[in-house]
Structure formats: structure tokens, C-alpha cells
Amino acid sequence: MTQARLPSASKVGLAETCDASSVYEQTDKVRPSGERGSAIHAFVLTDAPRLGREAALALVPKEWREACEAIDLAGLPFDAKSYATEVAFAWDHATDKGREVGRNLGRKYGPVGATEFVGSADLVALLDPDGVFVGDVKTGRTPPHDSQLKLLALAAARAYGRKWARVEFIFVLEDGEPHRRGWTMDALDLDDYAEHLRDLAGRIGKARAEYEKGIEPRVVMGDHCRFCSSLAHCKPSQAIVRSFVAAPLELAGRIAAMTPEEKGRAWVGLKQVKLIGEEAERILKASAEQEPFPLPNGKLLTIGVGGKRVVDGAAAYQTLVATHGPEVAEKAAPVERSATIKSVAAAIGSKPGTDKTESLLAEWEHAGVLRRMTWPEAKEVEPEKLLAKETA
16 A cells, blocks of 8 residues: 555644654653553653654653554554544544544644544544554553544545545553554445434434433443443432442342342343442542541551562573573473572572572563563552651
8 A cells, every 4th residue: 555645734734743852841740551652642642753663763752652662563554644643533424524623633623523433543544545544652551442533534524525544543552462453444434333323413413402401311331431421420320329329138138039130130230330430430530649648547548569579580581591400490490481589589499589589570671571560559558658758
């Protein structure tokens, strides 16, 4: 596939529409997970295509460099005249027309028509003949919905007068290898999805009209509720929570007395309770990070730093072969060259936490055989211990 020239935004050259440095300047204002996502987005979408892979890696903060090194950028449409990042689109279900709302808006779309769907694409490029590429970089744990990219592909194709679209998710998750997943939508696929969205808009309009007449809409709970701003106020979710707020024995009795159909609804409800609990936990942790608050047990909830040490099994094996011999190395990293601190300690005739083990691990950390992983962690602490730490 070859690339065509992408129209510039407000007559501004593409090189001027995105600034990678601004991403890094903001990292001191966001949480670590946000820093990681910002660093990866900057590497994939701005620095790598502008400076080249190696030069871009040098700009990535050290703690996120390993993740960026593993990302496959081959085949992404990075011709300077043909691509842009952070492009916002709108598609009108009444007219089947698309438009580019702007670039680098930060989800601040401004005025939007009553019949328009809007969204932002991380990466957009024109492909010859008559195609458009839409890509989205995902760094979090929440599985994405394909509908997100389908809408953006439809809007971009209509906005630029293209007949087909290539869409891709670029996954850089913390608990797995980076990978890409994509598909192609031809003209019929785009038309079919436009019809799907028109049907959705019709059902939304009908529900809104009924609500204005005092008719409560039928609400179906599910994973799509995760990011709903009204989750805590939704009547079905409140009813689900109330049904599970009971003493364990009483709850067990209630479940035992349920019909199979009621148990099925309870199972779905339990998933919703977990979503609400996760959101409550997130909000409470954010509050504790700003200011620790007292708990009924007399302690304070605060946000500290959790972490663990991770051994590179392959590197540990090679190091131990050189320093202790192959027999010890095989005991430390026996399965596919994976090793733990416990297995390493046992192999050298020691235990975790002893001077012998810690001395070896200190050398390994300096050599890169062992690395530390850290994350924000809620902790219950005695008030006097927290005070002593703050005044130390």
C-alpha cells in the first residue's frame, strides 16, 4: 500500500501539529500509569516517525524504554506528508457525512451537532488507492471495543472521501508482549456500520423521548457500564448493590433460595458490584494520595510505594554458569530459563533475605540481571509512624 497526502489542519504543516516534548513536560502532573502511556504514545506516534527508532528510544524515560524497544513499528504508515496524530472526527448519522473536528484537542471537541458521533484517533494516514489508516495505541488493561475504531474509520473515510479503511490496535500492555491487531473494512463494511450506528441513534432517541414523558428506560447492566459517569446513581446498579449488602449467612440463604434464572441475574449483578467497588477504590485511593484519612481501627490510609524484584532468568542462568557453574545455574533457572529470588537462593545454598543472597542480588541489580518494579499501593499506617516519616 502506498500513501497519499493528508490534508493539513488549518493550513498548518503536519510537522507543526504535534510536539512530542509537550508530552514529557506533562509527566510530572500525572500518575505513573499515565506517564507510561504518555511515553509510549510519544515514542510510537511522534518521535519514532520524526527522528527514527533509535533516536526516539533515547528520548524515552529509562523506566519505559524496555517496553518501547519491544514495539513492532514495521509497516505503520509514517510518511511525513501522509499521516497525522490525535485527529478528532465527527460523523453525522442523518447525512452520512464525516468531518475533521481538529487535531491535538485533548478530547475537547467543542460544539457538536445533535446528530453527530465524535471521537479521536491516535494515528490517521491516507493510503492509495482510496484508503485510510486509523490506528489506536492501547497501554491499559481494559479490553478495547472494536466499535471505537469502526466509528473512527467510518468518520475518517467519509471526511476524506475514501472508499476503504485499514484499522489497527497497537497493544503495549504491562502484563504481556506488545502486539498489533487489525482488519480491513471495504465500502460495504463501512456502509453496514453506518446503518448500525443509525439504528443505535434511533434507539437512543426513542429512549430519550420516553424518558422525557416519564417512562423509565430499560437498562441492561454489563461491562459497558465501566466508564459510565452515572454508574453510582443508576437505579439497577443501586438495586444490585443493595441485594449483596447482607451478612454472609443471610446472603448464602438468599442465593440458595433463588431460581436458576435469578441466579443468572445475580451472577451478572455480581460483576456490576465489582465494577462499582473498583471505581470506589480508585476514588478513595486518589483521595488518600492527596491527604491520608483516618480509619475506624485508628490507623491512617495513605498511598505508599509497593514493589517487587524481578530476576531475568536467562541473564541469571548465564551469570551463574560463569560464576558458579552449570549445575547451580540449572537449579536456579530450570524451566525455560525463568528464575525467582527463592530459586536462586536455594541454588547457591542460601535463603531469601540472608546476607549471602542479598549480596548477590545487589551485584545483579547493578549489572541489570535483576530489576525493581514499583507501583502506588494503599497502606494502613499508624499516625505516629506517618508523622515520624514526614518529619524525618
